[in-house]
Amino acid sequence: MLADGTEVPLLGLGVWQVPDGPECVDAVRWALDAGYRHIDTAQVYGNEASVGKALKESGVDREDIYLTTKFLPRSKDPVHEAEESLRRLGVDHVDLYLVHWPAGGPEWAWPGMERAAELGYARSIGVSNFNTDDLAAVSAIAERQPVVDQVHFNPHAFRRALLEDCGRRGIALEAYSPLGTGSVLKDATVAEIAADLGRTSAQVLLRWCIQRGIPVIPKSVHRERIEQNGQIFDFELPADAMARLDGLDETGGTGKALESNWW
Numbered sequence: 001m002l003a004d005g006t007e008v009p010l011l012g013l014g015v016w017q018v019p020d021g022p023e024c025v026d027a028v029r030w031a032l033d034a035g036y037r038h039i040d041t042a043q044v045y046g047n048e049a050s051v052g053k054a055l056k057e058s059g060v061d062r063e064d065i066y067l068t069t070k071f072l073p074r075s076k077d078p079v080h081e082a083e084e085s086l087r088r089l090g091v092d093h094v095d096l097y098l099v100h101w102p103a104g105g106p107e108w109a110w111p112g113m114e115r116a117a118e119l120g121y122a123r124s125i126g127v128s129n130f131n132t133d134d135l136a137a138v139s140a141i142a143e144r145q146p147v148v149d150q151v152h153f154n155p156h157a158f159r160r161a162l163l164e165d166c167g168r169r170g171i172a173l174e175a176y177s178p179l180g181t182g183s184v185l186k187d188a189t190v191a192e193i194a195a196d197l198g199r200t201s202a203q204v205l206l207r208w209c210i211q212r213g214i215p216v217i218p219k220s221v222h223r224e225r226i227e228q229n230g231q232i233f234d235f236e237l238p239a240d241a242m243a244r245l246d247g248l249d250e251t252g253g254t255g256k257a258l259e260s261n262w263w
């Protein structure tokens, strides 16, 4: 449950780097068929139209799907860009609209995000790639507080200070790149824990987040992986496995959202 009273499904499909067209339509359809009810896209991914097509073709009620898109902060107006996103997605609102990264500072886009929410374009608004100090800055000027900070988060990037700061502020940390864009799947400790439990490394990494109540949005364009990544609600990581995974952190428990910015 988010601070604004809405609920976000813990498992979503991420579609960064999935080309617009049949590959994206298929991935979203397979995810919905496998029981996912949460899709994470962004203006900059260039595939909102395919996400919208898949939602429509799936026959799943719009109200049962949690849909996130993100304002590209190279543009100027979150309201206008939300209208464009809704047109491409073929929906009348998204569930979550995020400032994709704090380009040009953490505050300037926020009044436009609030306006987009007031207009009914987004049920919830939040941020992404915001450090603890960025969260403090936006919170200080917000009339409506952000409810999500979507950040790079997995056992190699266990940003404990950021997670704790989000907790204090009533902001849900959402984990992007929960598999490290594939790189953390190769970790020997993760593989060992997976073998002990008779699970896959991907399932272990996703479970590490959801066991803490942190939503995850793994990306795959392969049907069997999408299905496998969805099978994370029928087992538990024992406390010693959680602790071993926690110990893989390479960030020193940072309050930063990223080690180096791309903007």
Ligand SMILES: NC(=O)c1ccc[n+]([C@@H]2O[C@H](COP(=O)([O-])OP(=O)(O)OC[C@H]3O[C@@H](n4cnc5c(N)ncnc54)[C@H](OP(=O)(O)O)[C@@H]3O)[C@@H](O)[C@H]2O)c1
Pocket (backbone or CB within 6 Å): 013, 014, 015, 016, 017, 040, 041, 100, 128, 129, 150, 151, 175, 176, 177, 178, 179, 180, 181, 182, 185, 200, 202, 217, 218, 219, 220, 221, 222, 225, 226, 228, 229
């Ligand atoms: N807000 C932001 O700035 C931001 C930044 C990055 C990501 N994100 C979001 O987070 C989502 C996920 O992050 P991500 O795309 O960086 O990567 P990820 O989900 O951490 O990992 C995806 C990679 O792992 C592979 N994979 C997935 N499941 C697998 C499995 N079961 N076994 C083996 N390999 C598997 C995928 O390959 P295949 O596709 O070939 O299966 C892909 O190469 C993105 O799609 C996006 O929605 C947001």
